[in-house]
Amino acid sequence: MGCLPEDTVLLYSEKGKDVKVGSPDFKKFIDLRKDESDEETTDSELETSNFNSNSTTNKHDVSVQMYRKSLFHDYYPILLLSLSDVNDLNKKISKSEKFSDLGEINPFRFRPNILINDNEKLFDIDTWSEIIIHSSKDENLKNSFIIPSRSARCTMPNVNLTTNEMDKRYPITNILSKYRRIDPDNEFQIFFGVYLNQFDSGYNVNVGDKIEVIKRKITVFEDPA
Numbered sequence: 109m110g111c112l113p114e115d116t117v118l119l120y121s122e123k124g125k126d127v128k129v130g131s132p133d134f135k136k137f138i139d140l141r142k143d144e145s146d147e148e149t150t151d152s153e154l155e156t157s158n159f160n161s162n163s164t165t166n167k168h169d170v171s172v173q174m175y176r177k178s179l180f181h182d183y184y185p186i187l188l189l190s191l192s193d194v195n196d197l198n199k200k201i202s203k204s205e206k207f208s209d210l211g212e213i214n215p216f217r218f219r220p221n222i223l224i225n226d227n228e229k230l231f232d233i234d235t236w237s238e239i240i241i242h243s244s245k246d247e248n249l250k251n252s253f254i255i256p257s258r259s260a261r262c263t264m265p266n267v268n269l270t271t272n273e274m275d276k277r278y279p280i281t282n283i284l285s286k287y288r289r290i291d292p293d294n295e296f297q298i299f300f301g302v303y304l305n306q307f308d309s310g311y312n313v314n315v316g317d318k319i320e321v322i323k324r325k326i327t328v329f330e331d332p333a
Contacts, residue, residue, distance in 0.1 A: 184256065184257065184303035184304065184305060185304070185305065185306065186221045186222060186253070186303065186304035186305070186306065187218070187219065187220050187221050187222070187259055187301055187302075187303060187304070188220060188221070188222040188223075188224065188233065188255075188301060188302050188303075188304055189215060189218055189220035189222070189223050189224070189259075189300070189301040190223075190224050190225075190227045190230075190231070190232070190233050190301075191215060191223055191224065191225040191227075192225075192227050192228060192229075192230055193227075193230060193231055193233075193300070193301075194213070194215040194218075196230055197213070197280070197283065197284070197300075198212050198213060200283050200286075200287075201213065201279070201280075201283060204279075204283060206277075206279070206282075207277070207279035207282070207283065210275075210279050210280075213265075213280065214269055216269065217264075217265040217266075217267065217269060217280070218259075218261070218265050218300060218301060219264070220301060221304075222304070222313060224319060233255075233301070233302050234258060234290070234299075234302070234325075235324045235325050235326050236255045236302060236321055236323075236324060236325070237254065237255055237322075237323040237324050237325045238252065238253070238254050238255065238321075238322040238323040239252070239253050239255070239304075239319050239320060239321055239322060240252050240253075240319070240320045240322055241253065241313060241317050241318070241319055241320075242317060242318045242319075242320060243311075243312075243314065243317055244314055244315075244316035244317045244318065245312075245314055249311070251306065251307070251308045251311050251313075252306070252307040252308060252322075253304040253305065253306050253307065254304070254305050254307070255302045255303065255304055255305075255325075256303055256305055257302070257303045258290075258291070258299040258300075258301070258302050258303070259299060259300060259301040259302055259303055260294070260297050260298070260299055261281070261284065261288075261298045261299065261300050261301075263278055263281050265280045265281070266278045266279060266280050266281055281298065284298045284300055285298055288300055
């Protein structure tokens with residue numbers, strides 16, 4: 109964690125307990141707790157209380173609904189996706205007897221923050237460990253990122269972006285499951301895209317920026333012949 113600024117405050121909840129993360133209704137929550145109790149409740153007591161919003165015996169059930177819950181499990185700030193990998197998926201869809209009517213899917217079904225379009229080798233991003241993004245606006249500006257994990261996919265990409273309806277056939281999930289179950293420790297999980305964590309702050313990523321791969325997680329053998 110040495111790359112984080114010294115004043116960084118980390119919030120962590122191992123078992124998904126309620127934690128105070130600055131809810132805009134927090135003052136209202138405190139006031140209501142004080143009204144319900146004969147004894148004055150302090151901020152420190154609220155921070156250490158183990159609230160259970162599903163409990164039917166908790167006399168503070170109404171006020172707990174205003175308490176923002178954070179689970180802090182597998183989320184990352186940036187999702188990067190390769191357009192080459194999406195195009196490959198579209199080819200598989202078009203050749204599918206069952207799902208060919210789906211047509212070409214929009215890469216934004218996968219909700220990427222960064223979409224790269226000049227990566228010729230399929231799923232090359234799976235091997236990335238650290239990258240630098242060079243600004244197309246300023247040749248002296250560059251920002252570093254690490255890739256902590258591939259992106260495990262849920263069923264949301266099966267939602268049609270035009271109609272906002274879930275395709276109950278789950279065509280994208282079905283097709284990806286044929287070739288993107290690639291983690292030996294998670295044999296039923298589908299992966300598509302990678303997560304990024306940034307080292308820097310106060311910058312912009314723009315169309316036309318270039319990516320330089322600094323480190324890879326594995327060495328890929330390529331036969332020189």
